Amino acid sequence: MSAQLRAFAAETCFQVVDQGKSLSDVLPKAQQKLISAPDKALLQEICFGVMRTLPQLETVCQQLMSKPLIKQLRPLQFLIYVGIYQLQFMRIPDHAAISETVEAARSLKGQSLTKLINGVLRNVQRQPALFDFSAASDAVKFNHPGWIIAAVQQAYPEYWQDILAANQQKAPLWLRVNQQQISPAEFVSELTQAEIACSQPFSYLPVAIKLEQARDVTALPGYEAGWFSVQDAAAQHAALLLNAQPGDNVLDACCAPGGKTCHILEQTPELILTALDRDAKRLERVYHNLERLKLNARVVAADILDTDNWWQGELFDRILLDVPCSATGVIRRHPDIRWLRKKSDIAPLVALQQQILQQAWQLLKPGGTLLYATCSILPAENSEQISHFLAQQDDAQLLPIAIASGATTWQILPGEQEQDGFFFALLHKKTRD
Structure with missing residues (x-):
């Protein structure tokens, strides 16, 4: 099973990087093929590790192979990364890492490549200097795509290296x-x-x-x-900041998988709470969480922008708006994000966030409160988004966030007090005279 486990790791990493699938989707399916909990944990550790160190693994391979494996052999290229990761970053004995990885090639239809794979891994074992990246590009040094590095440098010129380093740590x-x-x-x-x-x-x-x-x-x-x-501590601040009161009519507008929905109800169960999400499949998690935690909410599969299909006409006292975002604040917890997200994704996300925020505002009672939240660290999705909204909306004002020393917006950076990166803005809707 040890060799098979490494084959599963290679296939999983191939599906993420080459096919654009989410690690959250493909890893559990691979884990289901394993029986023991330690094997499942080992598979996760290897896959997460390859995602975290991919540029360095690729760079080492470039020095040891005349060209990378292509087309139907691509899973075997990822198998080599799996082997290198074990040798350099894990406590697995070298002989076991090499032999089990070479053996895994057979189940990936790579019998003819076992000598190549063995040779590459033996060279990695003998040449620790291969991992000297002092003269390498920032993308290799920090194991992030260049566009993320540039965006973080621009937004946080004093902290950018700390943020990238925090993304490399295992989340508690x-x-x-x-x-x-x-x-x-x-x-x-x-x-x-x-x-x-x-x-x-x-x-x-x-x-x-x-x-x-x-x-x-x-x-x-x-x-x-x-x-x-x-639930990460950063996300737990949402229900606290929303501060729903008994009897409030509350909307959790992009609720799946339901962690914040449940926290709102745990904090104040005497609510009318509508949990809304456009993804019916992800809502299955919401139902499961509500049932296990013995909580009740009105769960609706619909798009907030399509109010004709779900809104019953009654304005909400409080709205939690945890909008779709780049997820650049949770890279340490989801290391594949850096390879799945593209620079070109940001502008469409910002436009969608604007639409959702404008729509949700129309559903909020005068005197009500809306909490805007993302798990992003990019200003375009966060502080700039709120500034743009306030410039358009004369009945909106920011409320101070007491637990953030009275700041009117709160950006938590990855690793800060061991939390994920998260952004909050608390908006009050003025009553008209």
């Missing part, structure tokens, strides 16, 4: 306690009794629990009972 496992089922103190006590080390870094957000080591969440105390969910 954050949990959110479901206060409707158990208190944060009781849950921490349960974790402590199970000898699971954890912390609560945010005094104003006691439901945010960081585990010191990643674990199978389904094996944690209270999973089936709905005691907690997995």
Whole structure:
């Protein structure tokens, strides 16, 4: 199975990089072919690692191969990357990494290439200087596409290297306690009794629990009972900032997979909450989360821009607008984003965000509150988007964000207090005199 696991890793990485598929889609399908939890975890570690270090793996190969493998042999090129990653970045013994990777070539119909693959990996083993990238381009040094590096440099000239470095780190496992089922103190006590080390870094957000080591969440105390969910701390600020009150009519406008929907209800269950998303398949996760956490919402599969098909005519007191975005703030958690997202994607996303924000504003009561959120770090999607909106909308004003020292917009950068990158703007709709 060890050789087969490496073949699965190569096929998975090929599907992401060459075929443009999401790692979140293809990795679970590959993991289903494995039986043991350690094998599934190893497959994930290898795939994530190849995604994080792809430019360096490609550069090493360029020095050892006259030309890359093409066409139907492309999965075998990724198998070589899988082998190099193990040798350079993992604690797997060299002999095992090489032999199992070479053996994996047979199941990928690469019998004739076993000598080539063995030779490349043996050279990597013998030549550590291959990984000296001091004279390489920034794209290779930092393992990011050039357009992302340029965008981050422009937006954050003092911090750009820190941001790119943070994207290379493994994201910690954050949990959110479901206060409707158990208190944060009781849950921490349960974790402590199970000898699971954890912390609560945010005094104003006691439901945010960081585990010191990643674990199978389904094996944690209270999973089936709905005691907690997995959610990064940055995303957990959304429900807190929205601050829905009992009796409010609330819209979560782009809700899937439902983490923020559930958090709003956990915080204030006495709500009328509409959870809206255009992707019916992704809404399956919302239904599952609501059921496991024992919460209720009106879930609707529809596009917010197509109000005739879903809106019942009643304005909302509060709207959470976590809009589609570049996801450049969650690269550490989804390392394939850097290879799936293109520079040309940003302008259409910004235009769509503008449309959604304008539409949602029409559905908000005068005196109501709209929380605009993205998991992006690009100003075009965040601060510039809000500035553009305020210039167009004379009944909109920004509210100060207390937990961000009263700032009127809040950009969390990747790795800041071990959180994902996230942006928030809290907008109040003025009442007309």
